Structure formats: C-alpha cells, structure tokens
Amino acid sequence: MAQMQMLTFEQKKDLTRVDHDSIRELELLCCSGDQITLKLEIDFKLTDVELKVPEDRGSDVDEFLCYDEGHLIGYIGICSFDGLIDPPELTGMVHPDHRRKKIFSHLHRLVMEECKRRNFKTVLLLCDRNSSSGRAFLERVGAVYSYSEYEMHYQGGALEDPIEHQKDISLRRTSNVEEEAKLGMEIWIPEKDGMIVGGVHLHLKDGVGSIYGLSVSPENRGKGYGRPILRKAIDILREAEAQDILLQVDTKNWIAHNLYKSCGFVETSVMDYFTLENTNTLE
Structure with a gap:
C-alpha cells in the first residue's frame, strides 16, 4: 500500500503531445523487452484532438496514466472514438521494472468505473498472444476469448x-x-x-x-x-x-x-481480443 501511495494516477479526456511521446517511449520499452506488439491507437487519438475544436471534444475520460516521480510507468487507454466503437477496446502496459505492484490492477479498476459511468456493459481487452503477463491478468479478471487478428507488414x-x-x-x-x-x-x-x-x-x-x-x-x-x-x-x-x-x-x-x-504481406504478430462483462472488478 505504501508503494501505491507514492505513485500519481491521472485521468484525462485527451492526450497532449507530451503524453503521446511519453506513452510511445513506454510502449517501445515494453514491446522490445517482451517481444510483443500493442494496439494503443495513440496516433489516432492525438490527431483527433488536434483536428477538433475544444467544444467538440466531449468530456469522456479515455486516458489513464500512472507516474512515479514524474516518469510514466503505467497506462491504459479506452478506444471508443466518441462511441463509434462499442464495446470499447482497452489496451495498456506497465514498465517492466514496476510490475507486480498492482499498478495495472488499479488502472484497470479506474477504467472499468469510467466504462460503467458511460453505460458500456462489456469491453474488449486486447492482448498480444505472446504476452504472458497480459494473459495472466485476463485470466484473473475472468475475460473470455472472442477472436484474433493478424498484424501483417508489407515486405x-x-x-x-x-x-x-x-x-x-x-x-x-x-x-x-x-x-x-x-x-x-x-x-x-x-x-x-x-x-x-x-x-x-x-x-x-x-x-x-x-x-x-x-x-x-x-x-x-x-x-x-x-x-x-x-x-x-x-x-x-x-x-x-x-x-x-x-x-x-x-x-x-x-x-x-x-x-x-x-x-507481399507477412504475419508479424497475433492480437487476441477478450470480452469482459462490466460487472467484473479486481479485488
């Protein structure tokens, strides 16, 4: 509990350029270390913010961030694009040096509370097939496998x-x-x-x-x-x-x-999609 009290959790409706760059840096660290891919859609989110005038951006909170002394160490994002995606897609990560501290569990709880406020009865959790920590978390919260997608790159x-x-x-x-x-x-x-x-x-x-x-x-x-x-x-x-x-x-x-x-496209990774009812929370 003491470790959790030393951390700072932020909830934001939009990403700034600084947020985007910090998330990208953490993403590269996690992906290279775990040999996985993440579907965070932060480029789309930033573009959406930059193209819209403030009064058209809405008030829904989509970004959940955790900092340790000003350094981003955890993130989960809701991807719904003003309700165009329902159920919304959730993806996130925690710095390899800060895992097993219940950071992701706390971020997940905040996200699910926001989804409940927005009347999302179910959500989709995304997990690279090679992510052992991600799959362990999905099992703990009772997520049910739905479908998978190949990511393919042009060679x-x-x-x-x-x-x-x-x-x-x-x-x-x-x-x-x-x-x-x-x-x-x-x-x-x-x-x-x-x-x-x-x-x-x-x-x-x-x-x-x-x-x-x-x-x-x-x-x-x-x-x-x-x-x-x-x-x-x-x-x-x-x-x-x-x-x-x-x-x-x-x-x-x-x-x-x-x-x-x-x-000329070849498979480079497999992303698994899991359904989670919004009544499930982590104790």
Missing part, C-alpha cells in the same frame, strides 16, 4: 500482375473532410467505370502507413477487384514515402488473409 514483391491492370480500378479520395477528421484517416473510394465498388481507409504517421477497412461491395465480390484496390492503396502510401505498411485481418478471414499474403 514487397508479388505485386506485378498485368491481368489485374485490366480491371481499370481507380481510387478517388473522398471530399468529406469532416468524416476523415472523425476517423483520423483518409477515405479512398475505389471505382470501376465511374461506379463505386468498395472502400479503403489509409493512415500515414511517422513513416508508417496503415490500411484499414478494405472492402468490396457485395454486388461486386468475386470479380477480382480486391487485389487492384489493395495494390493501389500500397502505391498511394509508397508515393507518400511510407517506410512501413501494415494492416490487420481477422485470423478466420482466410480469403482476405490469402489475398494479403499474395500481395
């Missing part, structure tokens, strides 16, 4: 296919600036002969390009449009000088998974 090659060039798919960026600001990414519309055939969202930050929500409309599936859409998305990010390109895909979605592999 190059496997793109040239003259047949796919004949699909004549073009990507047009949407003019809906407000929607892009809300999502924190660029919205691109794939078209064939002037008709919309799907959608894809792109994000670029610090040289890392991300591809989200790549889809082909139901009436156009089975026509081979997925590959040229993906290819053109990669081209857009590379032209924007992305040094790394990544995407996530449900491990059960073998059609998309095989498409991504055939276009």
Whole structure:
C-alpha cells in the first residue's frame, strides 16, 4: 500500500503531445523487452484532438496514466472514438521494472468505473498472444476469448500482375473532410467505370502507413477487384514515402488473409481480443 501511495494516477479526456511521446517511449520499452506488439491507437487519438475544436471534444475520460516521480510507468487507454466503437477496446502496459505492484490492477479498476459511468456493459481487452503477463491478468479478471487478428507488414514483391491492370480500378479520395477528421484517416473510394465498388481507409504517421477497412461491395465480390484496390492503396502510401505498411485481418478471414499474403504481406504478430462483462472488478 505504501508503494501505491507514492505513485500519481491521472485521468484525462485527451492526450497532449507530451503524453503521446511519453506513452510511445513506454510502449517501445515494453514491446522490445517482451517481444510483443500493442494496439494503443495513440496516433489516432492525438490527431483527433488536434483536428477538433475544444467544444467538440466531449468530456469522456479515455486516458489513464500512472507516474512515479514524474516518469510514466503505467497506462491504459479506452478506444471508443466518441462511441463509434462499442464495446470499447482497452489496451495498456506497465514498465517492466514496476510490475507486480498492482499498478495495472488499479488502472484497470479506474477504467472499468469510467466504462460503467458511460453505460458500456462489456469491453474488449486486447492482448498480444505472446504476452504472458497480459494473459495472466485476463485470466484473473475472468475475460473470455472472442477472436484474433493478424498484424501483417508489407515486405514487397508479388505485386506485378498485368491481368489485374485490366480491371481499370481507380481510387478517388473522398471530399468529406469532416468524416476523415472523425476517423483520423483518409477515405479512398475505389471505382470501376465511374461506379463505386468498395472502400479503403489509409493512415500515414511517422513513416508508417496503415490500411484499414478494405472492402468490396457485395454486388461486386468475386470479380477480382480486391487485389487492384489493395495494390493501389500500397502505391498511394509508397508515393507518400511510407517506410512501413501494415494492416490487420481477422485470423478466420482466410480469403482476405490469402489475398494479403499474395500481395507481399507477412504475419508479424497475433492480437487476441477478450470480452469482459462490466460487472467484473479486481479485488
């Protein structure tokens, strides 16, 4: 208890640039030490804050931080983007030198209290499959496995296919600036002969390009449009000088998974999603 009293816990609705950089530093330390990945979405959160005027930011608390003498040693974030994600996604970490001090348990309790205040009946807890400490915590709180996603990174090659060039798919960026600001990414519309055939969202930050929500409309599936859409998305990010390109895909979605592999993406990690009822708390 004495150790806990020496720590400072903060709850914030928004991240500042200083917060972002401190969390990123802690993330790199934890990921390199544990050989895991974390899906914190702090780039999206900071972009969301910077693009919105103060009166549009809302009052919900999403950021929970723990400091030891001014140094960030623990963090959990709620990812709901003004209720667009429900149930919300929770991810966090504690400095390797400060584990087994119930820091994460205390942060988790604060987060669950906030989720209860916002009437979230369930939450999704994210955990890299290789995180032994994370999986032990999930077992303690009674979280139930839901599904998994591969994170895949583009390694190059496997793109040239003259047949796919004949699909004549073009990507047009949407003019809906407000929607892009809300999502924190660029919205691109794939078209064939002037008709919309799907959608894809792109994000670029610090040289890392991300591809989200790549889809082909139901009436156009089975026509081979997925590959040229993906290819053109990669081209857009590379032209924007992305040094790394990544995407996530449900491990059960073998059609998309095989498409991504055939276009030069390789699996680098597995993120497991667990459901937790909001009646569960740690004693």
